[in-house]
Amino acid sequence: MEEIFVPALGMAMDNAVLLEWLKRPGDSVSVGEVVAVIETDKTTLDLPAETAGVLGRHRYAINDEVPAGNTLCVVLAPGEVEA
Amino acid sequence: MSVPDKKTSLGLLRQMMVIRDFEETADKLSLRGKVSGGMHNSSGQEAVAVGVLSALAPLDVIATTHRSHHHTLAKGFTSREIMAELFTRSTGISGGRGASMHLGDVTKGHFGGNGIVGAGVGIAMGAALGIQQKGDKKVSVGFIGDGGMNTGRTWESINMAVIWNLPLIVVVDNNQYAVETFVGRVTGGGDLAKRAEGFGMKAFNIDGMNVLEVRKYVSEARERALAGEGPTFINALTYRYYGHNVGEKGQYRTLEEIDKWRSTKDPIDHFISVVISSGYATQSQVDEMRASVRAEIEDAVAFADASPEPDISTIYDDIDSGALGVQL
Ligand SMILES: Cc1ncc(C[n+]2csc(CCOP(=O)(O)OP(=O)(O)O)c2C)c(N)n1
Numbered sequence: 400m401e402e403i404f405v406p407a408l409g410m411a412m413d414n415a416v417l418l419e420w421l422k423r424p425g426d427s428v429s430v431g432e433v434v435a436v437i438e439t440d441k442t443t444l445d446l447p448a449e450t451a452g453v454l455g456r457h458r459y460a461i462n463d464e465v466p467a468g469n470t471l472c473v474v475l476a477p478g479e480v481e482a
Numbered sequence: 483m484s485v486p487d488k489k490t491s492l493g494l495l496r497q498m499m500v501i502r503d504f505e506e507t508a509d510k511l512s513l514r515g516k517v518s519g520g521m522h523n524s525s526g527q528e529a530v531a532v533g534v535l536s537a538l539a540p541l542d543v544i545a546t547t548h549r550s551h552h553h554t555l556a557k558g559f560t561s562r563e564i565m566a567e568l569f570t571r572s573t574g575i576s577g578g579r580g581a582s583m584h585l586g587d588v589t590k591g592h593f594g595g596n597g598i599v600g601a602g603v604g605i606a607m608g609a610a611l612g613i614q615q616k617g618d619k620k621v622s623v624g625f626i627g628d629g630g631m632n633t634g635r636t637w638e639s640i641n642m643a644v645i646w647n648l649p650l651i652v653v654v655d656n657n658q659y660a661v662e663t664f665v666g667r668v669t670g671g672g673d674l675a676k677r678a679e680g681f682g683m684k685a686f687n688i689d690g691m692n693v694l695e696v697r698k699y700v701s702e703a704r705e706r707a708l709a710g711e712g713p714t715f716i717n718a719l720t721y722r723y724y725g726h727n728v729g730e731k732g733q734y735r736t737l738e739e740i741d742k743w744r745s746t747k748d749p750i751d752h753f754i755s756v757v758i759s760s761g762y763a764t765q766s767q768v769d770e771m772r773a774s775v776r777a778e779i780e781d782a783v784a785f786a787d788a789s790p791e792p793d794i795s796t797i798y799d800d801i802d803s804g805a806l807g808v809q810l
């Protein structure tokens with residue numbers, strides 16, 4: 400199970416704002432496909448999947464502030480279920 | 483290159499594996515926000531750290547840079563106390579006050595990392611002067627990056643080490659990039675050892691991906707320094723596998739370039755083949771070693787995670803020597 404999370408970048412660990420979901424729960428995703436877009440105080444960032452699988456549930460909604468390090472969603476490999 | 487005995491060789495290999503696993507683990511934790519202030523990953527540069535530190539005595543001095551986990555692990559500090567420092571916990575090597583860039587313990591000859599490019603050589607040069615004044619049988623090593631080769635203080639320090647004949651060894655941990663700048667693009671004259679020779683210092687360009695080569699050059703430099711023959715400059719060519727800092731999205735080099743260094747020059751892969759061909763270990767023993775390293779680093783993370791932050795009541799500690807009796 401791959402966790403897609405808000406990376407802590409740079410010296411200060413900031414919150415990010417979730418701008419967009421490009422995949423819905425249950426959608427299949429392939430390696431490199433962008434799942435979500437977030438905005439930090441410096442930049443907007445595409446968050447791609449690093450593994451192929453099926454997207455789990457959205458843990459945040461558009462415009463939510465998400466602390467750096469927190470998981471936005473998971474990508475499930477065949478046979479895996481989300482806790 | 484003559485291969486050291488079995489115990490020494492396996493020790494060198496394990497130490498390089500510890501550094502690689504520590505860095506790759508800490509890199510992921512940093513992205514998760516566990517490492518205050520971020521960090522600089524030294525993966526790829528293990529042979530420089532382990533080659534240098536294995537040629538030194540325990541109380542020889544080192545001073546290093548912003549990228550110093552590998553030097554600090556190789557000096558014999560534990561993965562627990564370094565991971566705890568990255569997490570800024572009270573059990574860390576600097577009591578949780580320094581984080582990734584300020585690992586150090588002067589009582590054990592580690593004069594610290596710091597965030598000022600080029601400063602390590604100046605600090606090590608001062609330590610070498612102290613060693614000489616006190617007549618100690620020690621040497622001082624200043625680590626510096628290729629970027630630090632273009633700062634003034636570095637060459638002021640090198641000049642002083644030459645004119646005072648100090649027991650200093652300057653080691654360029656030359657990973658070929660200063661953030662996004664390729665060393666070849668900013669090195670006037672093209673040859674770092676020749677620069678140091680111009681200051682009258684004995685100087686070598688060596689293969690920083692070969693732990694035995696680094697160890698040999700540093701051992702010889704140490705012998706010379708202890709015999710009163712003065713300082714040595716060693717430019718160890720190596721390569722950094724990850725971004726300058728964690729999370730960097732680099733666009734200044736190709737994935738092919740990184741892959742070429744990793745797949746053909748990796749210092750750990752290279753030394754595994756040396757260890758196996760010397761009959762010191764089988765492939766399955768190497769795999770066991772890797773598993774024990776994995777367990778050590780997992781333990782270090784658990785230790786760091788379970789450790790307390792420094793107590794707020796200690797906030798004014800360690801900011802002066804205490805000699806003035808300042809009350810804050
Ligand atoms: C005096 C100074 N100038 C600039 C910086 C910003 N800076 C931080 S790391 C770095 C690059 C250092 O490159 P190098 O010396 O090759 O070390 P590496 O990061 O490759 O280990 C720079 C320019 C700094 N910290 N200090």
Ligand SMILES: [Mg+2]
Pocket residue numbers: 627628629655656657658659660661
């Ligand atoms: Mg560099």
